[in-house]
Amino acid sequence: MAPEDIQQRVLRAFQEEHREHIAGIRSILRGWPSLKGEDLEEMLRMAHSMKGGARVCDLEVVERLTHDLEQVFSELGKKGEVPDEGQRRRIERVMAAVEDYMAVLAGGGQPEVPVEAFAELGLRVPSRVQREMEEMPVPAVKPEGKVGKVAKQDTLRVSATHLDRLLQSSSQVLAQSMQQHGVGVELQEVAAVLDDLQRQCDVVRSRGEEALSPKVSGPGTLQELQRGMAKLSRVVRGLRTQQQQSARALRVLSGRLQQDVRDARMVPAGSVFEGFPKMVRDMAGDEGKEVEFVVSGMEREVDRLVLQGLKDAVMHTLRNAVTHGIESRVARESAGKNPVGRIGLELEVTGNRVVLKVWDDGRGLNVDFIRRRSLEAGLVSEDEARAMSAEEVRAMVFQPGFSTRKRATSSAGRGMGMSVVREAVVRLQGQVAVRPGVPSGTVVEMVAPLSAATHRLLLVKAAGQVFAIPSGAIQRLLRVKQELVETVDGKAAVWMDGQAVLLAGLADVLGVGKAELVVEAGGVRVVVMSILGRRLAVAVDGWVKEMDALLLPLPYPASASPFFSGGVVMEDGSVTLVVQAAELMERFKGKGLSYREEDVAALMEEARRPVILVVDDSFTARTLQKNILETEGYEVRLAVDGVQALAALRTGRFDAVVSDIQMPHMDGFELLESMKRDARLKEVPVVLVTSLNSEEDQMRGLSLGADAYLVKQKFDHKDLLGVIRQLV
Structure with a gap:
């Protein structure tokens, strides 16, 4: 490791250390003037530690200030006295000067010597620092006149680890994009086969019934057309498989790249x-x-x-x-x-x-x-x-x-x-x-x-349009029985957790149309929003899906509406408006009403949680993945091998499968092949989590139709959750 890297690590450690010690001294001084001898000893210890840390980091200004702090506590300890008002103010002044100096360093700047603080405290600036101040060149006086301004560029420090991950992810995305060239070559072959078939059709039309006889072969005959169609079918099927695999890989890699960029901005x-x-x-x-x-x-x-x-x-x-x-x-x-x-x-x-x-x-x-x-x-x-x-x-x-x-x-x-x-x-x-x-x-x-890069959104339908609601403002999704919607003070409401929560139609609130309650399976779809203790139930026509998307500013006049905070671009190029949840809540300030639980029947049915099947012969691995997924709100079922998993899949309903590869009776590859052959199971997303890390195994898994391939040696629960969120 380079010396400058070591110095930076030591400096970062001292940044944390000095904050802890100053907070500790302030915590003890909170009891002033009722301080004990052990309090002075503890403050002396912390001042001494700060001085030692400053010396290691070659911060002479901080070392001199903390030395003064150490002397104050040492003298008080010897005399068995507590600080008087003047000494307490001196202690605070020293700590403030240290904090200000270290704050500039933390921001990447070069702090100035706190000359005023040294003068107030009656301290001498360290001799080396004084010489450096005297040797600093005096800035030249700029001539008067109009001088062009240089725009200040915003900068961000990015760790080498984040850069390595970004480089790796971008390289994988590039590799996948290069595979699209192969798809282009295949499409050229499809075009050539179609041209040949067109010529064959022209010949068949010119020859009449003779060309349609199954006994006649050669160019311009029915047999030749059938061979051409069979060839075209094979090429198209192969092309479709290649495109699906590439699309899955690009989807996963794009999500990973997006996460890497998000991490780099943290x-x-x-x-x-x-x-x-x-x-x-x-x-x-x-x-x-x-x-x-x-x-x-x-x-x-x-x-x-x-x-x-x-x-x-x-x-x-x-x-x-x-x-x-x-x-x-x-x-x-x-x-x-x-x-x-x-x-x-x-x-x-x-x-x-x-x-x-x-x-x-x-x-x-x-x-x-x-x-x-x-x-x-x-x-x-x-x-x-x-x-x-x-x-x-x-x-x-x-x-x-x-x-x-x-x-x-x-x-x-x-x-x-x-x-x-x-x-x-x-x-x-x-x-x-x-x-x-x-x-x-x-x-x-x-x-x-936590991040402004992307927002987790729930897409809903209202008045024939699609809107997005930030997931962070959503408490739960419910299907409420229509006959159990009540009226409180002239407003529709539903009972929830001992309170009457106001019920409003999203279309009404947004002013985009008159809301009509859409009843499906005997219930009304409701989004319950909660912001810092206040709740509002919003009736929608339907739930569409969840998605992560970048929020874009809206042009005028859409930007003038207080109910929309931005828009997101959909796959078809259309723009979906994102609801400003806080403004929506501001319009409906309803106060809940208390009630006796025994007087009110159960009103709502919870929306079904996504169900994930975890397949692994290792008890530890199954338990780890189960805990990770359940913590995020998923319902988890377990299987110990491919045979047990296949039986569960054919008798139950699952939203995704997370499977190991090396298992007895039926391994993960065989399970994947069996699922893709089953018309009911072939669309269920599959994530392979395995210790097999060779490129050959990864390509085999993706070619069989796996939606993602995660290696256990590099396993990070964030990667698994990120993939599941994209697939489910």
Whole structure:
């Protein structure tokens, strides 16, 4: 490994280490002034570790700052004293300077020496660093006049592993595309045979009945035509098989290439959000407040485009937390709170969604005050204001024009902050909500897709058109019995989990036609959407399929509709509109009603889950694949060999088969051949998961009709799930 690679690894490790130690010191200081001797020893240990790590990374500025931190804790420990107010501020100033310096490094920049911080702390800049500063050339003064601007190029660091995977996937796609040349050659042969048959037909017509006699042979006879037709049939069958195999392989490889590109865009959240600690400190200083900023989950990887899209939303929310949430020192002390306010930024990844929470321990939201300000701003009428629930009142902070301040300042009062938050999150097909903190304060929760490269969508029919609904907003699919649709406060509703959930026709909501309930098998097809605790049941004419697709912006006037967030291009070239789930929910703000479970009969039948047959003679392999698939919501059946699998397939209904190859009685190749010969089973997708990794075995599996071939030595559950999602 090259020395520069080792240095980068060590630096990345120190990035994590310094964050952990600073968070640890802040956690202990939270108990100030009631600190114990062991608290000082622990903070001394963490400061010493940071200094050692900085020395290894050759970061003299950080080493000098953490040395000062170490000295403060060492002197306090010797005297058996706790930090006074001045020392506590010094500790915070040192940690802030270290954080700012390391944040610039994490972003790939060259940090400047924090001269002001050194001066405030009475520290000398390290001599080598001082010499480097003095030797830096003074930039030349540019002559006045119009100078052309150079566009700033956006860059993204991609790991060598991701590049290798991209190269491998693109090479396989190229190899498959080259095979299409062979299809072209075969098509030329088909054209030649057709031309020859046309000539034979012309001769037959000219010779009359004589040419139709089975006893006559040679050019221009019935026998010659039959031989030509047989040859054409053989060529077409072979061509069809070749095209099907190539199409399957290209489908799998394209999905893999798409996943590789998606992975290459994943970056640690901290690389985009690194500047927030300094921003919060600076804003708190401007407001005359003391704030401790706590972050977690910044090491989790998220699509960089999603993080960039959320950055402004997080910034505005943090600004609101400092300006409106955290009270002044006097107010906090009089309320019996710690004089230092706390603001947190937490990031979690759940499935294919990223959840961001910005919280504070401040005064919280005053529902009555928000209701009054909404009325004063003309955002609601008096009747609407009185009828709003507490949840609906809190949601008013996201409305354009709403502000709790009557005068604008440099950081608040223009009525734009939280509306910008909602717009940014909704633009990413996400949702945002606000709720009270426990025991005090406010929590703003944003949920967005983990990746912006593609979106998982459910295609549905309504009023003769096809629309797409983001899968992340769908709680479940149901077939509701028509006679069990009830009326609550004059609106259609269905009972679900102890609540009456409003039922609306998708065509009605979107304004594309009058919805008529389409009843099939005694039930109405319903999509239940859920966004941050709120639900809406939407009746559709039918479910079409699920798909992963790239969301494209819509041209005007379609872009002016609040109900559509974009479009996706279908296989036939048509464009399907993607429903903006958050706006749909905003139009129907229904509150559920409680009921006694024993008073209401079962109303709905769950839509059938896809059933996967896993075939493997290894108990461990069967169990692993079963757990992976069931975790994603699939129903799984098991078989120990091809014979047992074939019997299950002929008596049950399966959406896909995941099979090993090397098995007793009947191996995976034989099972695949048997399925392709069976008219009822030949269309069932088959994924081979095996330890046979030779190119010959892979080609044999694909030539027999396998839809995908995964090697166990390189087995990744994401690959299996990705293939199953494409096939089922």
